[in-house]
Amino acid sequence: MNVLMKNIDRAVAAIRAADGLLITAGAGMGVDSGLPDFRGNEGFWAAYPALGKARMNFRTIASPAAFLTDPHLAWGFYGHRLTLYRDTQPHAGFAILQRIASQMPHGAFVFTSNVDGQFQKSGFSEMQVCECHGSIHHLQCLSPQCEPRIWPAGGFLPLVDVDTCRLESPPPRCSACGSIARPNILMFNDGDWLEQRTERQTITLRDWLAKVKKLVVIELGAGTAIPTVRHFGERAGGTLIRINPTEAQIGSPTAVSLPLGALAGLELLAGSM
Numbered sequence: 001m002n003v004l005m006k007n008i009d010r011a012v013a014a015i016r017a018a019d020g021l022l023i024t025a026g027a028g029m030g031v032d033s034g035l036p037d038f039r040g041n042e043g044f045w046a047a048y049p050a051l052g053k054a055r056m057n058f059r060t061i062a063s064p065a066a067f068l069t070d071p072h073l074a075w076g077f078y079g080h081r082l083t084l085y086r087d088t089q090p091h092a093g094f095a096i097l098q099r100i101a102s103q104m105p106h107g108a109f110v111f112t113s114n115v116d117g118q119f120q121k122s123g124f125s126e127m128q129v130c131e132c133h134g135s136i137h138h139l140q141c142l143s144p145q146c147e148p149r150i151w152p153a154g155g156f157l158p159l160v161d162v163d164t165c166r167l168e169s170p171p172p173r174c175s176a177c178g179s180i181a182r183p184n185i186l187m188f189n190d191g192d193w194l195e196q197r198t199e200r201q202t203i204t205l206r207d208w209l210a211k212v213k214k215l216v217v218i219e220l221g222a223g224t225a226i227p228t229v230r231h232f233g234e235r236a237g238g239t240l241i242r243i244n245p246t247e248a249q250i251g252s253p254t255a256v257s258l259p260l261g262a263l264a265g266l267e268l269l270a271g272s273m
Contacts, residue, residue, distance in 0.1 A: 004258070011256045012272050014239035020106035020212030023097055024233035025262075026113055028221015028244060032091040032263035035084070035116065037221075048077065050165035063188045067142050071180050075167040078183050079158025082136050085116040093266040094122035097218070100270075109208045113222070113229050115185050130201040132228055134193065138184040141174035144192045149176065150184050209236065216241065220262040223247055241269075 015021070027037035036047040038058050045052025051061060060066065066074035101108030110119050110129045115136045119129050139153045159169035172181040186193045209215070215238025222229035224247055233240055240255040242248055243265035248257040258265045 007256050007258055008268055008272050011241045011269060014216045017214055018216035019104050019214045021101045021104055021108040022215055022217045022236055023108055023110045024219045024229045026222030026229045029262045030116055032261060033088050048165055059188045064190050064192055067182050071171055072167045075171045076160050076165040079167050080160045090118045090122035091263050093263040096266040096270045106212050109205055111232050130205040134185040136183050136185060139172055139181040140184045140194045141179050142182045143179040146174055146177045148194050150194055150197050
């Protein structure tokens, strides 16, 4: 039996012994649904050629400063992403995770750095998801002097010129003060992100973890460039199953490493259970 199949067997044994599933997910989770992960300028500029032509990198456009200097460009980028995430169907791996969790007394909880809302779209409850970097499906006022309020972005239907990456329709505005709204996402160099929605999710996650006695963690597509998701799963306790096609390395002898994409890894697990 090769190393991969031995690790699959170890992962399946850990899943069968668990009473709760913690799913930790990074950008690689969405790749199999066709979503870009923005790793490196070349990949980012391929997804947004207008920004590539201007030599504008991800850190520059994904910042509150971009909304202050050129809100129609900033909302062109985020409006395009919002529409993309609304239109994207989650891949079959999300359903596999739900089936795995359905066999456990405490079910599953998700900890993700993704802002795309794909877990909720696939059927996970809002009460099962902690979005540590916020969500593109929620808005906040751009003005730090305004009231600290977060509201759903459902009423905002952006019209974006993809050739210029500029918003052609009016940007969303704060109903309290009239200022332009921004996504409730933790951006780069962002001191004004409103954390209360994520804080509530974090409290719910901690309460759930306190109930679980035999935890298994399935980590999906979480990289080392911003290691928030990896660190959270490593410190949660229980057996960690890391599924990652390029960064599957892991230090703990009790953990399981599967050098695969998210969907391929989940399908292999499901086929072995």
